[in-house]
Amino acid sequence: xxxxxxxxxxxxxxxxxxxxxxxxxxxxxxxxxxxxxxxxxxxxxxxxxxxxxxxxxxxxxxxxxxxxxxxxxxxxxxxxxxxxxxxxxxxxxxxxxxxxxxxxxxxx
Amino acid sequence: xxxxxxxxxxxxxxxxxxxxxxxxxxxxxxxxxxxxxxxxxxxxxxxxxxxxxxxxxxxxxxxxxxxxxxxxxxxxxxxxxxxxxxxxxxxxxxxxxxxxxxxxxxxxxxxxxxxxxxxxxxxxxxxxxxxxxxxxxxxxxxxxxxxxxxxxxxxxxxxxxxxxxxxxxxxxxxxxxxxxxxxxxxxxxxxxxxxxxxxxxxxxxxxxxxxxxxxxxxxxxxxxxxxxxxxxxxxxxxxxxxxxxxxxxxxxxxxxxxxxxxxxxxxxxxxxxxxxxxxxxxxxxxxxxxxxxxxxxxxxxxxxxxxxxxxxxxxxxxxxxxxxxxxxxxxxxxxxxxxxxxxxxxxxxxxxxxxxxxxxxxxxxxxxxxxxxxxxxxxxxxxxxxxxxxxxxxxxxxxxxxxxxxxxxxxxxxxxxxxxxxxxxxxxxxxxxxxxxxxxxxxxxxxxxxxxxxxxxxxxxxxxxxxxxxxxxxxxxxxxx
Numbered sequence: 001x002x003x004x005x006x007x008x009x010x011x012x013x014x015x016x017x018x019x020x021x022x023x024x025x026x027x028x029x030x031x032x033x034x035x036x037x038x039x040x041x042x043x044x045x046x047x048x049x050x051x052x053x054x055x056x057x058x059x060x061x062x063x064x065x066x067x068x069x070x071x072x073x074x075x076x077x078x079x080x081x082x083x084x085x086x087x088x089x090x091x092x093x094x095x096x097x098x099x100x101x102x103x104x105x106x107x108x
Numbered sequence: 109x110x111x112x113x114x115x116x117x118x119x120x121x122x123x124x125x126x127x128x129x130x131x132x133x134x135x136x137x138x139x140x141x142x143x144x145x146x147x148x149x150x151x152x153x154x155x156x157x158x159x160x161x162x163x164x165x166x167x168x169x170x171x172x173x174x175x176x177x178x179x180x181x182x183x184x185x186x187x188x189x190x191x192x193x194x195x196x197x198x199x200x201x202x203x204x205x206x207x208x209x210x211x212x213x214x215x216x217x218x219x220x221x222x223x224x225x226x227x228x229x230x231x232x233x234x235x236x237x238x239x240x241x242x243x244x245x246x247x248x249x250x251x252x253x254x255x256x257x258x259x260x261x262x263x264x265x266x267x268x269x270x271x272x273x274x275x276x277x278x279x280x281x282x283x284x285x286x287x288x289x290x291x292x293x294x295x296x297x298x299x300x301x302x303x304x305x306x307x308x309x310x311x312x313x314x315x316x317x318x319x320x321x322x323x324x325x326x327x328x329x330x331x332x333x334x335x336x337x338x339x340x341x342x343x344x345x346x347x348x349x350x351x352x353x354x355x356x357x358x359x360x361x362x363x364x365x366x367x368x369x370x371x372x373x374x375x376x377x378x379x380x381x382x383x384x385x386x387x388x389x390x391x392x393x394x395x396x397x398x399x400x401x402x403x404x405x406x407x408x409x410x411x412x413x414x415x416x417x418x419x420x421x422x423x424x425x426x427x428x429x430x431x432x433x434x435x436x437x438x439x440x441x442x443x444x445x446x447x448x449x450x451x452x453x454x455x456x457x458x459x460x461x462x463x464x465x466x467x468x469x470x471x472x473x474x475x476x477x478x479x480x481x482x483x484x485x486x487x488x489x490x491x492x493x494x495x496x497x498x499x500x501x502x503x504x505x506x507x508x509x510x511x512x513x514x515x516x517x518x519x520x521x522x523x524x525x526x527x528x529x530x531x532x533x534x535x536x537x538x539x540x541x542x543x544x545x546x547x548x549x550x551x552x553x554x555x556x557x558x559x560x561x562x563x564x565x566x567x568x569x570x571x572x573x574x575x576x577x578x579x580x581x582x583x584x585x586x587x588x589x
Contacts (some may be wrong), residue, residue, distance in 0.1 A: 046285040070241065077248060083265055094264060
C-alpha cells in the first residue's frame with residue numbers, strides 16, 4: 001500500500017466518522033465539529049488520490065484550499081447561528097419535538 | 109457579438125455589494141433595476157441559444173482543462189429565464205412586504221443578490237468542482253435568508269437547513285474527490301467521454317452514489333424532506349417563495365444534468381425505478397401531510413414536498429424504449445419544474461399577504477378572506493389550478509406529457525400515482541378556499557394591505573396559468589442544442 005493510498009483510506013474513515021457524528025450527535029457544537037472532521041476527510045482523499053506516481057498534483061491542492069475557505073465560512077455561520085439560538089432559548093440543541101424522521105405526525 | 113454569460117454572474121454580485129453600502133434593509137430599488145437588466149440579458153442569451161445552439165465560454169480566456177469553463181444550452185436557458193421571471197415580481201413583492209413588516213428585512217437584499225449570483229453560476233457551470241463551490245454559495249445565502257427573521261423557530265430551522273446542506277455538499281465533494289482521483293479531471297467535457305469509453309470502476313459508482321445522494325438531500329426528496337417544511341414555512345414570505353420556487357430546483361437541475369450526461373453509462377433501470385418510487389411516495393405522503401396542516405404556510409411548504417415528487421417520475425419514464433415516450437417524459441418533467449416554480453412563488457406570496465392581513469398564520473382564521481382580499485384569494489386559487497394540473501395551466505401540460513409518456517411506455521403505475529396526487533392537491537387547495545369563504549371568526553380584525561403586495565403574486569399565478577398556451581416556446585428552447 002502506497003503512502004498516498006494510506007492518506008486516502010484515512011480520509012475515508014474520517015469522512016464516515018464525520019457523517020455519523022453529524023447525524024447522531026444531539027449537541028449542536030459537536031455537530032459542527034463533526035462537519036469539520038467530515039470536511040477534513042474529504043480533503044485528505046482529494047490530496048491522497050490526486051498523486052501521479054508519487055509526485056503531488058497541484059490541482060487538488062488548490063481545490064482543497066478553496067474547500068477550506070468554504071468550510072471556514074460555513075463553520076463561522078453555523079457558530080453565529082448557534083450562539084443566537086443559545087441566547088434565544090438557552091439551549092444548544094434542537095427542540096425535542098422536531099427531531100428525526102418520526103416527527104411527521106406530531107406536526108398536525 | 110455581445111456575450112451576456114459573464115455578466116449574469118458578475119452583475120448580481122455587484123448589486124449585492126452595493127446594497128450593503130446603501131444600508132440595512134435598503135436598496136430594493138437598486139435590486140429591482142438590476143434585475144430588469146438581468147432579465148433583458150437572459151432574454152438575449154436565450155435568443156442566442158435558440159439561433160446558434162449550445163456553447164462553451166472560457167472565463168478570462170483560459171479554457172479547460174486549465175481554466176474554468178461555463179456552458180450554456182437549452183436547459184440552462186430555461187433555468188436562467190425562469191429564475192429571473194420568478195425573481196422580478198418577487199422583488200416588487202418583497203419591497204412592499206418589508207415596508208409593512210420590518211421583520212427579516214435587514215439583510216434581505218444583499219443575500220438575495222448573492223443567492224441569484226450563485227444560482228446563475230450553478231446553472232452555467234461546466235465542471236464538477238465549480239458546481240460544488242456554487243452549491244455552497246447557494247446554501248449559505250439561503251440559510252442566511254431563512255435565519256433573517258431572527259425568532260427561535262427560524263434560527264432552529266436555519267441551523268437544521270445549514271447542517272443538511274453541508275452534509276449534502278460534503279457527500280457531493282467526496283464524489284468529486286473520487287472522480288478526480290480516478291480520472292484526473294473535473295471538467296464535465298473531459299469526464300463524459302472518459303466514463304463512457306473506459307470500463308466502469310467501483311470508484312466511479314461510489315462517486316455517483318455519493319454525489320446523487322448529496323443532491324437528493326438538498327432537493328428534499330422523500331424521505332429527505334424533513335428539513336424543508338420548517339425552513340420554507342418559517343421564513344418571511346418573499347424568502348419562502350424564493351426558496352421553494354427556485355433554490356430546490358437548482359439541485360434538481362444538477363441531478364438531471366449528472367444523471368443523463370455524466371453518469372449515463374452507470375445508471376440502471378432499477379436506480380431509475382427507485383427514484384420514481386421515492387417520487388411517488390413524496391407525492392402521496394407530502395399531499396396527505398399538507399392536508400393535515402393547520403398553518404397556511406406549512407401547508408404550502410408540504411405541497412412543495414409533494415410537487416417535487418412529480419419531477420422524479422421522469423427518471424423511470426425516461427428508461428422507456430418506446431420512441432417518443434422518453435422525449436415527452438423529459439419535456440413533461442421540465443414543464444413541471446417551470447410551472448411549479450411559478451405557481452409556488454405565487455402561492456407563497458399570496459399566503460404571505462393573507463397571513464400579514466390576518467396577523468397570525470392559522471388556516472382557521474381565514475374565514476371572510478374572500479370578501480376582504482378577493483384578488484389574493486384568486487391568486488391562491490389560480491396557483492392551485494396549476495398544482496392540481498387542470499387545463500389550461502402549465503401544470504396541466506406537464507402532467508399531460510408525463511401521463512402520455514407513462515401510457516405509451518406501458519408504465520401504468522405512475523399514471524395512478526399522478527392522478528391520485530392531483531386529487532390530493534385539490535383536497536388541500538380546497539381546504540384553504542373553503543375556509544376563506546366561511547364567515548369571519550368572531551373578534552378577528554383584518555389589517556388592510558397595500559396594492560403592490562397583491563399584484564406581483566397575481567402576475568406570477570397568471571404566468572403559470574398562461575404557460576399552457578406558450579409551452580411550445582419553452583419546449584423549443586429545451587430542444588435547442
